[in-house]
Amino acid sequence: MAFLKVKNVTREIFNNNGQYLKIIDDINFSVVDGEFLSLIGPSGCGKTTLLRVISGLDNPEKGEVTLAGEKIVKPSVSRGYVFQHGSLYPWETIRQNISSGIQVVQGKNFNQKLVDYFIEVMGLQGFEDAYPNQVSGGMAQRAALARSLVLNPQLLLLDEPMGALDAFTRVDVQNIIYKIWQEKKTTMILVTHDIDEAIYLSQRILVMTPHPGRVKEIVKNDLPFPRKRDSSEFLDTRKKLQQILNFK
Amino acid sequence: MGNSKQAILNRKYWKRWSLNWNVLSILAVVVALVENLLVTSSESVDNGPYRIFLLVFMFYLLFVYLVGSFFNLRVKFYSGHFAQLNLSLGILLCIQDLLTEKFGTLALPYFVSFAQILEQIRYDAVLLLESMISSLILWLISFVIGTLIGVVLGILLGRYRQFNYWSFPYLKVIGIIPAAAWMPLTMVVFPNSFLAEVFLIVLSVWFPVAFMTIGGVQSILPTYFEAAYTLGFNEHKIIQKVVIPGALPNIFTGIFTSLGLSFTMLVISEMIGAKVGLGWYINWAKSTGNYSQLYAAIVIMALLFSIIFALINKIQEKALRWRRTAS
Ligand SMILES: Nc1ncnc2c1ncn2[C@@H]1O[C@H](COP(=O)(O)OP(=O)(O)OP(=O)(O)O)[C@@H](O)[C@H]1O
Ligand SMILES: [Mg+2]
Numbered sequence: 001m002a003f004l005k006v007k008n009v010t011r012e013i014f015n016n017n018g019q020y021l022k023i024i025d026d027i028n029f030s031v032v033d034g035e036f037l038s039l040i041g042p043s044g045c046g047k048t049t050l051l052r053v054i055s056g057l058d059n060p061e062k063g064e065v066t067l068a069g070e071k072i073v074k075p076s077v078s079r080g081y082v083f084q085h086g087s088l089y090p091w092e093t094i095r096q097n098i099s100s101g102i103q104v105v106q107g108k109n110f111n112q113k114l115v116d117y118f119i120e121v122m123g124l125q126g127f128e129d130a131y132p133n134q135v136s137g138g139m140a141q142r143a144a145l146a147r148s149l150v151l152n153p154q155l156l157l158l159d160e161p162m163g164a165l166d167a168f169t170r171v172d173v174q175n176i177i178y179k180i181w182q183e184k185k186t187t188m189i190l191v192t193h194d195i196d197e198a199i200y201l202s203q204r205i206l207v208m209t210p211h212p213g214r215v216k217e218i219v220k221n222d223l224p225f226p227r228k229r230d231s232s233e234f235l236d237t238r239k240k241l242q243q244i245l246n247f248k
Numbered sequence: 249m250g251n252s253k254q255a256i257l258n259r260k261y262w263k264r265w266s267l268n269w270n271v272l273s274i275l276a277v278v279v280a281l282v283e284n285l286l287v288t289s290s291e292s293v294d295n296g297p298y299r300i301f302l303l304v305f306m307f308y309l310l311f312v313y314l315v316g317s318f319f320n321l322r323v324k325f326y327s328g329h330f331a332q333l334n335l336s337l338g339i340l341l342c343i344q345d346l347l348t349e350k351f352g353t354l355a356l357p358y359f360v361s362f363a364q365i366l367e368q369i370r371y372d373a374v375l376l377l378e379s380m381i382s383s384l385i386l387w388l389i390s391f392v393i394g395t396l397i398g399v400v401l402g403i404l405l406g407r408y409r410q411f412n413y414w415s416f417p418y419l420k421v422i423g424i425i426p427a428a429a430w431m432p433l434t435m436v437v438f439p440n441s442f443l444a445e446v447f448l449i450v451l452s453v454w455f456p457v458a459f460m461t462i463g464g465v466q467s468i469l470p471t472y473f474e475a476a477y478t479l480g481f482n483e484h485k486i487i488q489k490v491v492i493p494g495a496l497p498n499i500f501t502g503i504f505t506s507l508g509l510s511f512t513m514l515v516i517s518e519m520i521g522a523k524v525g526l527g528w529y530i531n532w533a534k535s536t537g538n539y540s541q542l543y544a545a546i547v548i549m550a551l552l553f554s555i556i557f558a559l560i561n562k563i564q565e566k567a568l569r570w571r572r573t574a575s
Contacts, residue, residue: 057474077480087475091493091570100489101479131570151479 003033003187004054004155008063011049023049024213026063029206034185038198038205040241046213047191048084051157054189055081067155077105080148084159084191088132088144095119095128098146105151118146122176138169142176149180158190162197174200178226195245199237200227207244217244257325265328270313273331276338277306283342283350284363290352291361297370298363302341309334360540368544375529380548382524387514387556390446394453394506399499401454402461403491423455427513431520441521445514452513457502464498465491497571500564507560511553526552 009027014020024046031037039047052058054065056075065072067079075081088097098118102110119128122142132140141161148156158177162170178201181188192198198205199221207216219241223233281302284295309327316324341362347353349361360368369376401419405412427448438444472494476486518527526545533541 055478057477075474075477077478079478081475081478083471083475085471087471089472089475089490089493091496092489101481104482104485105480131572133570133573147479 003035003068004031004189005066006030006050006054006063007065009050009053009060009065010062011046011053011058012061022212024053027213027215029215029218031187031189034187035204036181036188036190036202038202039189039191039208040193040195040198040205040245041208041213041216042210042245043193045208045210047208048159049213050208051081051159051189051191054155055079055157057081077101077151078154080151080153080156082141082144082148082156082158082161084163086132086137086140086144088140088147090132093129093131094124094135094139094143097132097143098124098150101147102150111150114150118150121180122146123172136169138165138173141165142173145173145176149186152184153186155187155189158188160191160193163193170194170197177201182225195238195241196229199223199234199241200229205241207241219244253321257322261325261329263329263332265316265324266331269331269335270309270327273334273338274306274309274313276335276342277302277309280338280342280345281306284345287346287350289349291349291356291364293349293361293364294367295363297366298345298361301366357537357539360543364540365543365547368540369547372541372544376526376544376548379524379526379529379545380552383514383518383526384552386442386445386518386525387449387510390449390514391453391507391510393446394450394510395457395503397450398454398457398502398506399461402458402499402502403465403487403495405458406462406465406495407487407491419455419458423458427452427509428516431517435521441523444521445517448517449510449513452509453506456506456509457499460498460502460505461495464495467498468494497568500568503560507557511549515549 006027006029009024010022011024012020012022027050039050041047049058053060054072056065056072056079059073072079088094089100092100095115099110099112099115102115119125122139122145124139124143124146127135127139132143135143141164145158145161161177162173165173174197177188177190180186181201190198190201203221205219205221207219208214209216219237221237223231223237227234281299284299284302289295312323312327316327344362348355348359349363405416405419430451431448434444434447435441438447468490472490473486476490481489514525515527515530518525519531522528526549530542530545533539533545
């Protein structure tokens with residue numbers, strides 16, 4: 001059953017110099033319920049642009065995106081979005097940030113327990129009352145993840161949530177995302193630069209090429225979970241992806 | 249724990265504590281007192297209030313020094329930091345006393361000794377207190393109204409293009425006119441002078457606040473709004489949880505900008521129309537030619553306005569504590 005359908009999506013703009021630019025061109029793919037899909041491709045190939053169209057933050061000039069049959073025209077709480085760069089509110093504490101969405105949706109008596117649960121899962125205990133600029137980048141990114149997850153979205157869009165993290169923290173957050181996906185079976189689309197990350201987490205990997213952004217190939221990734229980063233199958237998949245990425 | 253507290257105190261009170269400066273600062277006040285007692289005066293002034301002031305000042309310094317040395321680390325850093333400044337204050341008090349009252353180098357009626365000012369404040373205490381209270385009430389009402397109007401207009405102008413398009417050009421023209429220019433008209437149009445004064449002060453306050461607020465709203469990162477949409481915020485929540493806190497640093501800048509303007513307008517409008525207030529008191533002093541009354545009013549104003557400034561500063565510090573990074 002196709003859950004999310006991206007049909008002929010094209011995004012074109014006039015940039016600041018008045019030039020006409022096609023950012024992404026005729027993108028087609030679909031995602032089934034509960035699936036984990038990764039988007040990889042070189043910087044500037046339109047990954048963020050595509051993700052924003054799926055969330056409804058931007059509307060495509062051509063084509064459409066449907067979720068469970070309904071056309072997406074604007075953002076919604078049922079589609080979580082973790083931004084590439086810090087989007088936590090600097091004027092709210094970590095706890096207030098994580099609660100901010102659920103508090104608006106559920107009102108004053110929102111589910112505190114769920115907030116506590118995610119604070120614990122993300123390893124943020126002891127930093128609940130700190131402000132974002134007082135915690136590490138890794139913690140801030142985990143808090144942003146928690147802020148989306150407490151809303152229990154149907155679809156979670158992740159725009160390089162580990163992009164700014166060091167190798168150790170990166171693996172931590174990857175494992176948290178993996179664990180949550182296993183438990184909740186939330187459909188996830190992850191944008192990443194990191195091939196290993198894509199192989200470790202996702203069931204299919206969509207490779208994009210730039211200028212304009214197009215789908216090059218969708219690679220199936222059938223390795224059994226949990227995956228071992230040093231298994232020979234893992235390394236084979238990585239080789240295959242590298243070939244696709246390097247092939248002009 | 250103790251070390252981190254010391255580190256914080258060290259940053260705020262960065263001058264090193266030293267016994268010498270503490271002793272010297274107390275000594276300077278003693279010298280000022282002894283000088284006032286011993287040197288003969290060329291003017292007839294009741295030095296009572298001044299001597300009491302110096303005694304209180306001296307005992308305060310002694311108290312702070314003793315508490316700091318033996319009981320409280322915070323007070324110690326505080327007294328250490330300000331000892332040199334207090335020393336300079338003691339010396340200045342002594343010099344002004346000699347130049348005015350004692351030797352008459354700077355003579356009456358235009359130059360008045362601090363002792364004379366204090367005596368004037370004591371003599372006029374009730375009237376000055378009444379004037380101060382009525383000025384404070386007038387200022388508070390007007391400033392709150394002006395700030396609220398400024399913030400609300402600033403948010404509307406900063407967030408809604410249509411509203412900005414239709415009203416900002418007109419508001420800009422009105423806002424740029426100095427409030428004092430309206431004075432002759434307001435004194436006639438309003439039913440009483442209090443309302444006229446409120447109007448004038450509000451007029452001097454709202455525009456800087458509105459102008460800074462617009463900038464604040466427009467400088468909020470687009471990502472914060474986009475995050476709000478994906479988190480299910482409606483417009484009301486966006487204003488409450490994104491726009492206002494995001495613009496708050498600029499709102500405070502606007503408030504501090506208009507603070508000085510509001511004090512100016514307060515005094516001017518009281519001078520022209522009122523029968524109460526510090527501005528009126530100064531005007532009255534002018535008509536009787538009593539300059540020590542003028543100085544008395546200025547000293548009271550300096551006190552009042554400094555306290556207001558410090559309070560708003562404290563409020564800002566609390567409201568924007570999220571901007572402080574980890575210490
Ligand atoms: N609003 C815009 N105005 C002008 N150019 C834009 C705009 N949005 C995107 N672009 C351009 O479109 C291209 C794709 O941008 P996008 O942010 O989607 O890339 P990306 O794949 O997410 O890159 P990265 O991996 O660096 O995040 C870039 O070249 C970018 O400069
Ligand atoms: Mg991107």
